[in-house]
Structures are given as C-alpha cells and as structure tokens.
Amino acid sequence: MQSRMWMSAMVVLVSACGGEVTQEELELGSLKQRLELFQYNATETNTASNTNSATQPIELGVNETVMIGTCGLNGAASDPTNNNVVRLKNPAGVEVTSWGVFSSGCTSFSRVSYTAPAAGVYSIWAGCSSSQSCSGTVSVSKRKGQVTYSALNTNGALLNTYNKQYFFDGGDVIRVSTCTNSSYGASVTSGDTFLRLFKQTSTSTGYTEVALSDNAAGCGTASELTYLVPSAGYYQIRAGCAGNSSCNATFVVYKE
Incomplete structure (x- = not known):
C-alpha cells in the first residue's frame, strides 16, 4: 500500500508540474511556486495517521516557520466535506503537528503551524477524518x-x-x-x-x-x-x- 501511495503522490506531482514550462512562467517563478503545492486523494487514513495518507517531504531551515494546509492559504483547496487532516513529522519520523491557527471557515485540523528547531527534511502527511474519503490541495506558506x-x-x-x-x-x-x-x-x-x-x-x-x-x-x-x-x-x-x-x-x- 505504501508503495502505491508513493507512486500516486509521484503521479500527482508530475501532473501538477509536468509539461513544458514557458519563459514567462520561469520569470514569474511559477515553477517554484507549483513545487510547493501537492494534490491528493485518500481514503481510510485513520485521520492522516496510517500509510494510506498522502505524504510529501519539505525541507526546513533552523528556526524556519511555516503554515501548511488545505485551507486559508494561497493555492490551497479543501474537500467539500471539510474533513481534511494535515500532520507534520520531523526528520526522525516523530509527529510535531501543531494545530490551532486557521482562517475563518477552515476546520482546525486542516492547517499546521510550526517553527522548526532544527534544519532537515520534514514530512507532510495529508488525509481525512477517521476512515472517510477526501481530496485536497496542500499549500505551504513560509515566514x-x-x-x-x-x-x-x-x-x-x-x-x-x-x-x-x-x-x-x-x-x-x-x-x-x-x-x-x-x-x-x-x-x-x-x-x-x-x-x-x-x-x-x-x-x-x-x-x-x-x-x-x-x-x-x-x-x-x-x-x-x-x-x-x-x-x-x-x-x-x-x-x-x-x-x-x-x-x-x-x-x-x-x-x-
């Protein structure tokens, strides 16, 4: 299952970032911006805690602050059911999810706010509440x-x-x-x-x-x-x- 989810994530990234990039897009920095977004479809993720969840690495510097979510950020998109769940794990695989700051109309579990105490490659986990199905687009905002x-x-x-x-x-x-x-x-x-x-x-x-x-x-x-x-x-x-x-x-x- 984990292998299939990784392949699915790769397909999503390719479809989001694939195709010929025009000079205009490069000048606008849109390629860089698109690489900070990923779409997912998931089901039975046990609230984004098992291997049915979509995952995406994100590199953070020491003391770097980010907001990550499917709602309230540029380019983010939630499922119509609003049951998206986003988590964050540190380079050692330990969950460091911090919910609580989210825009009006966004569910509290759809967005993570975090300041990295150490540099490294962290991991975004995206899924749905309980065993439900959902889709969404995760966006990253860096302070x-x-x-x-x-x-x-x-x-x-x-x-x-x-x-x-x-x-x-x-x-x-x-x-x-x-x-x-x-x-x-x-x-x-x-x-x-x-x-x-x-x-x-x-x-x-x-x-x-x-x-x-x-x-x-x-x-x-x-x-x-x-x-x-x-x-x-x-x-x-x-x-x-x-x-x-x-x-x-x-x-x-x-x-x-």
Whole structure:
C-alpha cells in the first residue's frame, strides 16, 4: 500500500508540474511556486495517521516557520466535506503537528503551524477524518519576518509608520498580517491596525502602493493583505494604525 501511495503522490506531482514550462512562467517563478503545492486523494487514513495518507517531504531551515494546509492559504483547496487532516513529522519520523491557527471557515485540523528547531527534511502527511474519503490541495506558506511595533497618529498608515522591506521573486504571494486568527505569530495587543504594501520603483517618490488592509474579514480590528508579485523586487511594508489612533501589534510576513 505504501508503495502505491508513493507512486500516486509521484503521479500527482508530475501532473501538477509536468509539461513544458514557458519563459514567462520561469520569470514569474511559477515553477517554484507549483513545487510547493501537492494534490491528493485518500481514503481510510485513520485521520492522516496510517500509510494510506498522502505524504510529501519539505525541507526546513533552523528556526524556519511555516503554515501548511488545505485551507486559508494561497493555492490551497479543501474537500467539500471539510474533513481534511494535515500532520507534520520531523526528520526522525516523530509527529510535531501543531494545530490551532486557521482562517475563518477552515476546520482546525486542516492547517499546521510550526517553527522548526532544527534544519532537515520534514514530512507532510495529508488525509481525512477517521476512515472517510477526501481530496485536497496542500499549500505551504513560509515566514520571512515577524515585527513588533507601536505607532501613533499615522493617519491610516500614511505617516509615522513602522517600515520593513523584503525582496520577493516574481510569482510569490506576499501575506502581511496582524491577525492572530489566520497568520501564525501575528497579534494585536491594543488598538486598530492598518497595513500598506509598496513596491520600490524608479518613480520620484521611490515607491508605488500595491495593497492595503484595515480591518480584515474575520479579524476584528486586525489587518491582513495578500499580493501576487508580478516581478521580482523589493517590497516595503508600512505598519500603522487606523485614523490617528494608537496601536500596538506584531505583524508577520509570509511568502506563499
């Protein structure tokens, strides 16, 4: 059975990544992005704990933080029954699954959040609740940064903001969030946060705004934005507060 499941996983990967890759796709980094996704069909996995589960290796660096799941992440897809289960095992084969951070509308077992204490090749296990059948697409989101800030009188993150800049490749999806409910490591201690995302350009101002968020759905006064990067470059996050209020929060930056 294990051999058949491995072959099935290989077929899924080939079908997801096969075919001729155009120069445009390479420039957008879509090949890299597709390799971080895998589809599966499974049945009688005993809640993703036996060899009927679909498995996929993932290499993590020391202290690297990831979110892995079939819901609430770019490219992820859940079964209509919402009975997907995702687990994670370390290089020694010991389960290190950590559930609890998931987007509104996602089941609690469909997403894992984890910070690797040691570098190595970990293993994603995907299956279904109990002995049920299901299908899904597992997506991986890797954290690039976690920043705590305090701000006051930012006029909706236009002035007196806390700024942080990162490089992204074309095809990456940027997630910036202060929302505890949907992004692991994000939080709002007080106030109403506001986030803006700018791309570094050759314009007179040096930056062009590409995305913003005040109160994200399901997040209360917290903010969350996502943005598909059309071309490689530096992107700057500007974190502030709604209106001219004060706020204290931690925003996280993920690449999906």
